[in-house]
Amino acid sequence: MQGDCLSRRMKCTDMDKERKLQEHHRVYAEVDLDAIRENMQEMKKTLPLKTRLIGVVKADGYGHGAVPVARAIDPFVAGYAVATAEEALLLRRHKIEKPVLILGPVHESRYGELIAQEIRPVMFSREEMEGFSREAAKAGKKAALHLAVDTGMSRIGMKPDEASADMVQEMTELPSIVLEGIFTHFATADEADKAKTEKQIERFSHFLELLKVRGVDIPVKHCANSAGIIDRLGTELTWARAGIAMYGLYPSDEVKKEQVRLRPALALKSYITWMKTIEAGDEVSYGGTYRADERKTIATIPVGYGDGYPRNLSGKGEVLICGKRAPILGRVCMDQMMVDVSHIGGVKKGDAVTLIGRDKEEEILVEDLARAGGGFHYEILCNLGKRIPRIYYLQGKAVGKKDYFEDLYTDFL
Numbered sequence: 001m002q003g004d005c006l007s008r009r010m011k012c013t014d015m016d017k018e019r020k021l022q023e024h025h026r027v028y029a030e031v032d033l034d035a036i037r038e039n040m041q042e043m044k045k046t047l048p049l050k051t052r053l054i055g056v057v058k059a060d061g062y063g064h065g066a067v068p069v070a071r072a073i074d075p076f077v078a079g080y081a082v083a084t085a086e087e088a089l090l091l092r093r094h095k096i097e098k099p100v101l102i103l104g105p106v107h108e109s110r111y112g113e114l115i116a117q118e119i120r121p122v123m124f125s126r127e128e129m130e131g132f133s134r135e136a137a138k139a140g141k142k143a144a145l146h147l148a149v150d151t152g153m154s155r156i157g158m159k160p161d162e163a164s165a166d167m168v169q170e171m172t173e174l175p176s177i178v179l180e181g182i183f184t185h186f187a188t189a190d191e192a193d194k195a196k197t198e199k200q201i202e203r204f205s206h207f208l209e210l211l212k213v214r215g216v217d218i219p220v221k222h223c224a225n226s227a228g229i230i231d232r233l234g235t236e237l238t239w240a241r242a243g244i245a246m247y248g249l250y251p252s253d254e255v256k257k258e259q260v261r262l263r264p265a266l267a268l269k270s271y272i273t274w275m276k277t278i279e280a281g282d283e284v285s286y287g288g289t290y291r292a293d294e295r296k297t298i299a300t301i302p303v304g305y306g307d308g309y310p311r312n313l314s315g316k317g318e319v320l321i322c323g324k325r326a327p328i329l330g331r332v333c334m335d336q337m338m339v340d341v342s343h344i345g346g347v348k349k350g351d352a353v354t355l356i357g358r359d360k361e362e363e364i365l366v367e368d369l370a371r372a373g374g375g376f377h378y379e380i381l382c383n384l385g386k387r388i389p390r391i392y393y394l395q396g397k398a399v400g401k402k403d404y405f406e407d408l409y410t411d412f413l
């Protein structure tokens, strides 16, 4: 069994351990934790000295694994942000102790657990804050939360107006909550035209003024996402929230990439499971959407949309084999796909395949896949499935692995 060395905490040599971690015969993702740390360092360089980074590790760390990523970036961050209560509690179960902020609304039934674990929810209505304060009082605690302000996204948050400012002022009277932070979120910071983002910053600053005249000063303020950090918008505050850039991807092609050098942390790798030649007129995959016009050598790869590899790359995507590009022929199936290797010499069954990442002179970026298939790079990362084990690297060495097949169902039936 893969990984038994780790899970049973047997004594084994480092080399044994590394070999076991790397033992895979279908598909795996390599996550380079050094790249993630370097990306944090790069972002730190561009931020004002006083601005602290928050590592956004929602959606299982954009598919990279929230817990190992959170541990790896610990020296660089003031805290972490996630999207749900479950994601926040998972970090706490793994002894991650810095502040954890939940960026989306949380059901009131979770308040008790959040208070016990000192997890910060975001709130923007009187009812939420009163409920949270009551729950904190029951626990005999004072619980911190962050206020969400809607400055243009129309997703969550209070309107930045006089009525909201009055409401916040009243909330400062609640006995068992602490208004620790206040934030807003940019809708278009990744676009070349910054007018709308500047408008959002202006609305946010105006709201902070409205609070100030009411004698309310909330200590922690934050609004920048990765695009804000890279293009230096809204970074003059207490925190900046780094998501996609931490993983080495730019939020879009319109940000000023030369300002922050990023390196992708994730590579997706597989092997050739079968080789064959097909003749002119032969069709490939479901629907026969590809028909060979001459003799071709094709390779079968055991990866498909069941792993989160986008089906919209059918007939459009490429993989790397022996440092060369091999185009996908016909439809991507649930568990397999076929690629053209006619132009690559000496390819054989068992050879390595790179679906994301570098092989010699060639590289496939997640952005390339998004462009080719008409998809979105964030989404491709988030969708990388549980069939793909993640292998973690530090200083060039495999240091750990997450294999979701090792998660056990217990006695519910």
Ligand SMILES: *Cc1c(COP(=O)(O)O)cnc(C)c1O
Pocket (backbone or CB within 6 Å): 056, 058, 103, 185, 224, 225, 226, 227, 241, 242, 243, 244, 245, 251
């Ligand atoms: C997801 C999210 C972020 C991170 O966005 P990136 O573009 O990945 O940097 C920051 N803030 C909020 C509120 C978010 O929902």
